[in-house]
Structure formats: structure tokens, C-alpha cells
Amino acid sequence: MTAPRHAPGGFPVVGIIGGGQLARMCAPPAVNLGLTLSVLAEGPDAAAALVTPSAPVGSYLDVDDVVRFARDCDVVTFDHEHVPQEILQRLVEAGVEVHPGPEALRHAQDKLVMRKRLSDMGIPVPAWAAVSSLEEVSAFADEHGWPVVLKTPTGGYDGKGVLVASSPDEAREWVERGGGLLIEEAVPFVRELAVLVARSPSGQAAVWPVVETVQTDGICTEVLAPAPDLPEELATALVERALRIAGELGVTGVMAVEVFQTRDGGYLVNELAMRPHNSGHWTMDGSVTSQFEQHLRAVLDLPLGDTRARNRWTVMGNVLGGQYRELYPAYRHLMARDPGLKVHLYGKGVRPGRKIGHVNVFGDDLDALRERARHAADYLQGTVTE
Amino acid sequence: MTAPRHAPGGFPVVGIIGGGQLARMCAPPAVNLGLTLSVLAEGPDAAAALVTPSAPVGSYLDVDDVVRFARDCDVVTFDHEHVPQEILQRLVEAGVEVHPGPEALRHAQDKLVMRKRLSDMGIPVPAWAAVSSLEEVSAFADEHGWPVVLKTPTGGYDGKGVLVASSPDEAREWVERGGGLLIEEAVPFVRELAVLVARSPSGQAAVWPVVETVQTDGICTEVLAPAPDLPEELATALVERALRIAGELGVTGVMAVEVFQTRDGGYLVNELAMRPHNSGHWTMDGSVTSQFEQHLRAVLDLPLGDTRARNRWTVMGNVLGGQYRELYPAYRHLMARDPGLKVHLYGKGVRPGRKIGHVNVFGDDLDALRERARHAADYLQGTVTE
Structure with missing residues (x-):
């Protein structure tokens, strides 16, 4: 990787992990403000890589790729929320400015963490529980009614990772995959x-x-x-x-x-x-x-x-x-x-x-x-x- | 030069000759519309080169640089008006889409050509003449009064190439440089x-x-x-x-x-x-x-x-x-x-x-x-x- 080329005048380099459309759409305001973007891209044809001179290819799951990428950046931020906590911690320990930081980001990475925290804060959320067996699913449904909404706590987007189940049978496959689920009432x-x-x-x-x-x-x-x-x-x-x-x-x-x-x-x-x-x-x-x-x-x-x-x-x-x-x-x-x-x-x-x-x-x-x-x-x- | 990398979907490559701020400010709308820019840049740190993945370095005065650059573009346009007519003609002969074309661009390259054409069209312009001697300058001033405005027909910008002269003495140096000048009345x-x-x-x-x-x-x-x-x-x-x-x-x-x-x-x-x-x-x-x-x-x-x-x-x-x-x-x-x-x-x-x-x-x-x-x-x- 070569260091991003940037404008004279003290302008910082903003690193974005992930080269999707959200990183891409940061390019126009960066041009206007004279900021330099650098994108850790999934490949040379990633949406943001096509419009950013500095777009090294690497994996957000590889700590070495991420740490090496961050070295040339004044601040690191994200196109998505999937960078593992261990890697985020390594960046923080290396003195990198990471925004949002790992502690905040956990609440967008893990829906169970988010639900618990919002509940503790007294923010209105749908009735919810953590479940890992069909018995727990049925118990939740006895209290809140069918259908219920099952969500994988991590990694979902655009409707993926969400199942509306109207009976224990419909929930079975997801529950038996293991790993634990978030269950919620179906809010009308x-x-x-x-x-x-x-x-x-x-x-x-x-x-x-x-x-x-x-x-x-x-x-x-x-x-x-x-x-x-x-x-x-x-x-x-x-x-x-x-x-x-x-x-x-x-x-x-x-x-x-x-x-x-x-x-x-x-x-x-x-x-x-x-x-x-x-x-x-x-x-x-x-x-x-x-x-x-x-x-x-x-x-x-x-x-x-x-x-x-x-x-x-x-x-x-x-x-x-x-x-x-x-x-x-x-x-x-x-x-x-x-x-x-x-x-x-x-x-x-x-x-x-x-x-x-x-x-x-x-x-x-x-x-x-x-x-x-x-x-x-x-x-x-x-x-x-x- | 490697060909500009562009998005799938039939999107064209717009080539811009010159890497100044006007080319740079084309980048944000190109990002939005999914178009690919390629910039023939004065150097790797040109304003537009800093924000454009495809920014080969070359001279707009070098026909080979320009022709090679244009080969990867679906259309060629300009950051400035200084590309010589011979080079523009070569592009047109090579089948390149050039906008604006050489014939139109002449009117922005040469103020004498522009003045004559607008006069012929009946568009109101300041009183003007082409002059190449102090006698001609004085004759113009006798008719239109001092001061007069002298302009180099080509290459001026931001007040450069413009002289307000209140006497033949003040005009002398510019006239004696040779090459001919545009003279105009000083419009109040x-x-x-x-x-x-x-x-x-x-x-x-x-x-x-x-x-x-x-x-x-x-x-x-x-x-x-x-x-x-x-x-x-x-x-x-x-x-x-x-x-x-x-x-x-x-x-x-x-x-x-x-x-x-x-x-x-x-x-x-x-x-x-x-x-x-x-x-x-x-x-x-x-x-x-x-x-x-x-x-x-x-x-x-x-x-x-x-x-x-x-x-x-x-x-x-x-x-x-x-x-x-x-x-x-x-x-x-x-x-x-x-x-x-x-x-x-x-x-x-x-x-x-x-x-x-x-x-x-x-x-x-x-x-x-x-x-x-x-x-x-x-x-x-x-x-x-x-």
C-alpha cells in the first residue's frame, strides 16, 4: 500500500473501512472540503474504489490489513458495522482515532446488546427476549401472542436475518441452527x-x-x-x-x-x-x-x-x-x-x-x-x- | 497509461484535458451519475488528479499525450481553453467526440476572432480594432478617447493579458512585443x-x-x-x-x-x-x-x-x-x-x-x-x- 496522496494545507485523510455505496457517497463532500479519502475496499471494483484514488484492497476481517490501512489515516470510520470488536480494539490500542468507537458500535453490531441497553435506558422498544430453544420461543409467544419476530443478533440487513414465525414449526429451523436469537413481539x-x-x-x-x-x-x-x-x-x-x-x-x-x-x-x-x-x-x-x-x-x-x-x-x-x-x-x-x-x-x-x-x-x-x-x-x- | 476502470452498466468515460479546479468540480456529479472521469493532468498533484482515480500525467501541448489520452475516453472536454487548434483537429480526425469542438472553441481562444464574429452577428460589443503599431493605437484613441484597453488575443485570464493605457507611452511596451493586439474602448x-x-x-x-x-x-x-x-x-x-x-x-x-x-x-x-x-x-x-x-x-x-x-x-x-x-x-x-x-x-x-x-x-x-x-x-x- 502506498500512502494516500493528499492536498497541501493540513487536510486530513479519512479512512473508511468498506468500499460500498456509503463510502462512495462520502467522496463528493470530501472533494468539496478538500479532504482526502482512503477506502479499505473489498476489491478494485467496489463502489467506492471506482471513485477514490486511494482504495487499497483488503479484508475488514484481517487484523493486519486493517491496521496497515489505518496507519495512513488520521481518522478511521466505516461503510458497515461488521468489523469485529477484537480488530477495533487493536486499532484503539494502536492509538488510531476510530469513530464510532468499539463500545458505541457494539450496540449496532449486536441487537441483543442494543435491546438490553435501550431497555435499561427506559427507551420504548418492542417486548423482547433472548432465546435459544423452541420452548423459550413458545413461552414468549404464550405471553405476547403469535406471530413472533426472530432476529439473528448480528449480521442482518435489508430484511435478511429476520423471520416472522406464526408457529413453533416455522421457528424450528432458525432455532436449531444454534447461537441464540432475539425474539420480539410483532408490533402492529x-x-x-x-x-x-x-x-x-x-x-x-x-x-x-x-x-x-x-x-x-x-x-x-x-x-x-x-x-x-x-x-x-x-x-x-x-x-x-x-x-x-x-x-x-x-x-x-x-x-x-x-x-x-x-x-x-x-x-x-x-x-x-x-x-x-x-x-x-x-x-x-x-x-x-x-x-x-x-x-x-x-x-x-x-x-x-x-x-x-x-x-x-x-x-x-x-x-x-x-x-x-x-x-x-x-x-x-x-x-x-x-x-x-x-x-x-x-x-x-x-x-x-x-x-x-x-x-x-x-x-x-x-x-x-x-x-x-x-x-x-x-x-x-x-x-x-x- | 492504463485504461480508466469504470462501472458496469454502459456508463461512459468523460475525458477532461487539464486537471485544474474546473475538472476537479466535475468529480462530485460524476460520482452521483455513475460516470467515470479521466483527467489529463499537469502533474500527480493537480487539483483534479487528487480526486480522480484515472489521472494520467501529460501535456495538452503534446499531440501524442492528448491522442493517447483520448483513446480511452468516450468524449473529451476541457478544464481550460488552451489546447492548440492543430491538436483539436487531430482528435476530430481520429474520430474522437470533442466538446466543445475546435470551430466553436476558437471563439474562446482568440479574442479577435470572437470580437469579429459577435460584431458580424450584430451583438453589442465595445468598439474594437486589431492593432500592431503605436500609430494604430493612437488613431483608435483619437476616435474613442483615452484610456484604451489593450488585450493579448490569446492566453489571458483573471486580468492577465489586459492593459488599460492612458497614453501612447503606456501602450508602447505591449505593442512593441509584436504579435498584434486587440484594442477596445474603456467602457464606463x-x-x-x-x-x-x-x-x-x-x-x-x-x-x-x-x-x-x-x-x-x-x-x-x-x-x-x-x-x-x-x-x-x-x-x-x-x-x-x-x-x-x-x-x-x-x-x-x-x-x-x-x-x-x-x-x-x-x-x-x-x-x-x-x-x-x-x-x-x-x-x-x-x-x-x-x-x-x-x-x-x-x-x-x-x-x-x-x-x-x-x-x-x-x-x-x-x-x-x-x-x-x-x-x-x-x-x-x-x-x-x-x-x-x-x-x-x-x-x-x-x-x-x-x-x-x-x-x-x-x-x-x-x-x-x-x-x-x-x-x-x-x-x-x-x-x-x-
Whole structure:
């Protein structure tokens, strides 16, 4: 590995472990601010490696790769939450600035740790337990009813690692794999919300407006910013809770708090993600400061930027892989149809259902914006053809 | 040179000759759109080379360097207007898509060619002549009065290549250098304006709102978008003229038309630039489509984006090199003082008076925005310290 080449003027090198789209989308604000990125990439064609001059290939599971990579960086942060605690500890012991730090990151790595901590803090969460036998599953269901939700405590994303089981039989295979599971009540929620917060090592924090996230088959497909018709007191409570979680867990960088809005007008915290998050992609075009710029500012302990929305509404639509291997030819029709559409593609190969990009639109008419975002996402997926 | 590595999906490689800040600022929209940039850079530390994985080093004056570079690109465009016509012709003969093409670009390379063409088109320009002797200078001054403005027809920028002469003696040295000069009347203008237009090879064109540019010692220091108190009929005339110039000259990509607003409420066209331009840096944060995204779309013959302003006002302040060698430490105070400030630094070494970056601010109160932009620029230059 050669050291990343960087600009004169005292500008730091921000290292990102993982070369996915979240690392990739840090590149534009890094260019603007004169910062240098270095990415520990899964391969030379990783999404972020395609746009970053310094992108050594290595494994986040290999302590030597990670330590060697970190040596050239002024601060290290993450594209994902999968770097093992032992490796994170080694970085800290070597004097590397790691944000978020291992202690905070544990709560995004292990859902059991997260559930316990939030419960201890008095944050409303779904009823939950740790289970490792079918008897325990049935006992939980006797108390909270079927169906139940089973989750692998680590490694899940985009609906993977989550099973809704309506009977002991449906739970059997997952339980017998061993290793222990998180079990939760199936919450009859009204909709899903997300709160995005950034916090710096100095303790400064900033929150974007609360958004509504729309999921399809466990994958976020649409984000409405801000969440329509959100009662003021609920918005205030969620922002206060997100700031409290960030502060008490010692989060540094961006954190997303995923929330169920319940039928009684309350809420339950579902998940935590300690990195820029799909629910914040709208900020790239819709907020004064994007989550990617903010994440860089936070991990560098720079003052945080203004998180206000720039328009009445911003709508984000996720682009999932579909019919087309070649996406570029779709630009011609898409851009002609909607000159205000902001397209973000990740440089990833198309596989059905894979998140390969997103679009943002902003303006005053929410219904029209949703139609525009959905059309663009559907057109790029090939499910509409005009 | 190795071929630029690019994303799957039919995405093209856009080659930019020259690795300055204009090429650098194409990187963020290229990331967003999944396009691959390749930059023919002056050196490995050129502003754009620092942020572009494919940045072969070579000279724009060397036909072999340029032809070899272009071989890996689907389209070639420019960071500056200095590539010689012979080399441009060679590219065209080799079948390379070059935008803008040599014939259009001549009008931005040679001010005499430009003046003649605009005069022939009936576009208002300052009184002018080609001169190569002191007698011709004096004859021009007898008709139009002293002082006169002398310009080297090629190669000038940022006030370089321009001399205001109040007597034959002051003109002597420039005239005796030989090579011929453009002489112009010194226009008693009220202020300077700029019109930014983008045009695609298919002939689609789009114009941003007309802006006011404020110059200090021949260097643009501030841009107000849109130009305050601009009479509707003048705005309409300027937009119409800019579109006509772009069309008749066959411009492809972004072109800036620099204009004097005269005391009688009319205008005279001063300069043309055929590339993204300092007067359009406000669009990065202030318009739905930035000039850099638009330039990429135009040279690829993609449909053009919405050029509307996102706020009532956007103010751009240029950052010139000053006291500090290290700019990064200034971020702490600057970002804390103004969380809405958008900073753009170019990764260039600091030299007094050199353009090393700019800031944008947007909102409703023009005076407050001007104060914020000026403070940030002054603080980065070191002329204010708090």
C-alpha cells in the first residue's frame, strides 16, 4: 500500500473501512472540503474504489490489513458495522482515532446488546427476549401472542436475518441452527419513521427532520422528508430520544434510529445503525448539510452543519436492480421526462433486488414528488417502460 | 497509461484535458451519475488528479499525450481553453467526440476572432480594432478617447493579458512585443453581469438566471445570483443573446458570456468562456442542476437539467490565497460561526492572490448573505481573524 496522496494545507485523510455505496457517497463532500479519502475496499471494483484514488484492497476481517490501512489515516470510520470488536480494539490500542468507537458500535453490531441497553435506558422498544430453544420461543409467544419476530443478533440487513414465525414449526429451523436469537413481539405499527443524528467526539450533536420510511419486502423503497402529518409532540420525543441515545452510547458520526409509530400515537425503537443510512439519502439534495458531509465533519470533530430541509418536501426513491444490465441508456428518457430529478447510482452491477442507486426530488407537492420518484425508480428497474 | 476502470452498466468515460479546479468540480456529479472521469493532468498533484482515480500525467501541448489520452475516453472536454487548434483537429480526425469542438472553441481562444464574429452577428460589443503599431493605437484613441484597453488575443485570464493605457507611452511596451493586439474602448459600465448557458450536440440549451459578478483587481471575487434589480427586458435580451451565440457558434457544453451593463441600461458583451466558469460556481449549491453536472450531461448529449435557482438569493465568494499555508485549521472557527456555509476548496497550494476555493451561501436576505460570504473568504485569506 502506498500512502494516500493528499492536498497541501493540513487536510486530513479519512479512512473508511468498506468500499460500498456509503463510502462512495462520502467522496463528493470530501472533494468539496478538500479532504482526502482512503477506502479499505473489498476489491478494485467496489463502489467506492471506482471513485477514490486511494482504495487499497483488503479484508475488514484481517487484523493486519486493517491496521496497515489505518496507519495512513488520521481518522478511521466505516461503510458497515461488521468489523469485529477484537480488530477495533487493536486499532484503539494502536492509538488510531476510530469513530464510532468499539463500545458505541457494539450496540449496532449486536441487537441483543442494543435491546438490553435501550431497555435499561427506559427507551420504548418492542417486548423482547433472548432465546435459544423452541420452548423459550413458545413461552414468549404464550405471553405476547403469535406471530413472533426472530432476529439473528448480528449480521442482518435489508430484511435478511429476520423471520416472522406464526408457529413453533416455522421457528424450528432458525432455532436449531444454534447461537441464540432475539425474539420480539410483532408490533402492529402504523408506519415506520427514522431519526438521523450526528454527534462529534466533542459532544456536539445535530438532528435532521424526522422522516417516514416505506419498506417493501423488508427493503426501504421510499423516504418522505419530513414525515407527513407527524404530531409535534411525537417529533419532539423522537428527536430527544435520538440525542439521548447518541449521547449515552457515546456515538460519533452519523446514527440512524429506526422507529415504529404505533396505533396509540406512541413509538417503539426498532433498530440502530451507526453510519450514514438509507433513510438519510434525501439529505444529499434536500438538506443544507448532507449526511455524508456531516459524517465526515463529525468523525473529524469539526463543527456540524445546518440540518434544515431546503424544501417543503423531499422524496427519496431507492433504485433496485431489475431488468436492465445497462442502466446508462435509461438516462436519456429519464432526464428528458424529469429535468429536476437527482439521480445517484452506485457503480454496482445489477442483480435483481440489489440496491444500486436512488433518486431524490424536492418541491411543494408531496403526491407529485412521490409519483416522480417512484416512476424514476420503476423505470430504472424496468417495471415501467415509458 | 492504463485504461480508466469504470462501472458496469454502459456508463461512459468523460475525458477532461487539464486537471485544474474546473475538472476537479466535475468529480462530485460524476460520482452521483455513475460516470467515470479521466483527467489529463499537469502533474500527480493537480487539483483534479487528487480526486480522480484515472489521472494520467501529460501535456495538452503534446499531440501524442492528448491522442493517447483520448483513446480511452468516450468524449473529451476541457478544464481550460488552451489546447492548440492543430491538436483539436487531430482528435476530430481520429474520430474522437470533442466538446466543445475546435470551430466553436476558437471563439474562446482568440479574442479577435470572437470580437469579429459577435460584431458580424450584430451583438453589442465595445468598439474594437486589431492593432500592431503605436500609430494604430493612437488613431483608435483619437476616435474613442483615452484610456484604451489593450488585450493579448490569446492566453489571458483573471486580468492577465489586459492593459488599460492612458497614453501612447503606456501602450508602447505591449505593442512593441509584436504579435498584434486587440484594442477596445474603456467602457464606463455600471456593473458586470454573466449569463451561463449549456448546449448539447443535439441542440438542446438551458440558461441559468443572469448573475452579477464583482471583480477586484481583475479577479472575480463575488457573484450575486440572480443579479439584483436587473430589469426584466435586459435579462430577457441577455438570455436570448447567450442562446443565440451558443447556437450560431455551435457551442457544446457550458459557456459563460461576460457582459458589461452600461449606463444607458444597455449592455456590451465582454468575453466568452467555453467551459464551466467562476460565475457559475453558485450553481453547485444554488441551482437544481450545477454547472458541472450540466456540463457532463451536455458533452454526453444527455437531456439537460433544471437550471432554476433553489433560493431567492445565492452568493458566491471566491477564496484567494493569503496568509495561511494551512487552511484546514480555519475550518473550526468558520464552521462553528456559520453552520450553513458551503465550503469548496480545490486542493491547491496557497499562493497570494491565487484562486484556491470558494464559498456559497443561500437564503432570503441578500445583505446578510454577502456579509457571510465575504467574512468566510476573508477569514480563509487571513485578512480577518475572528
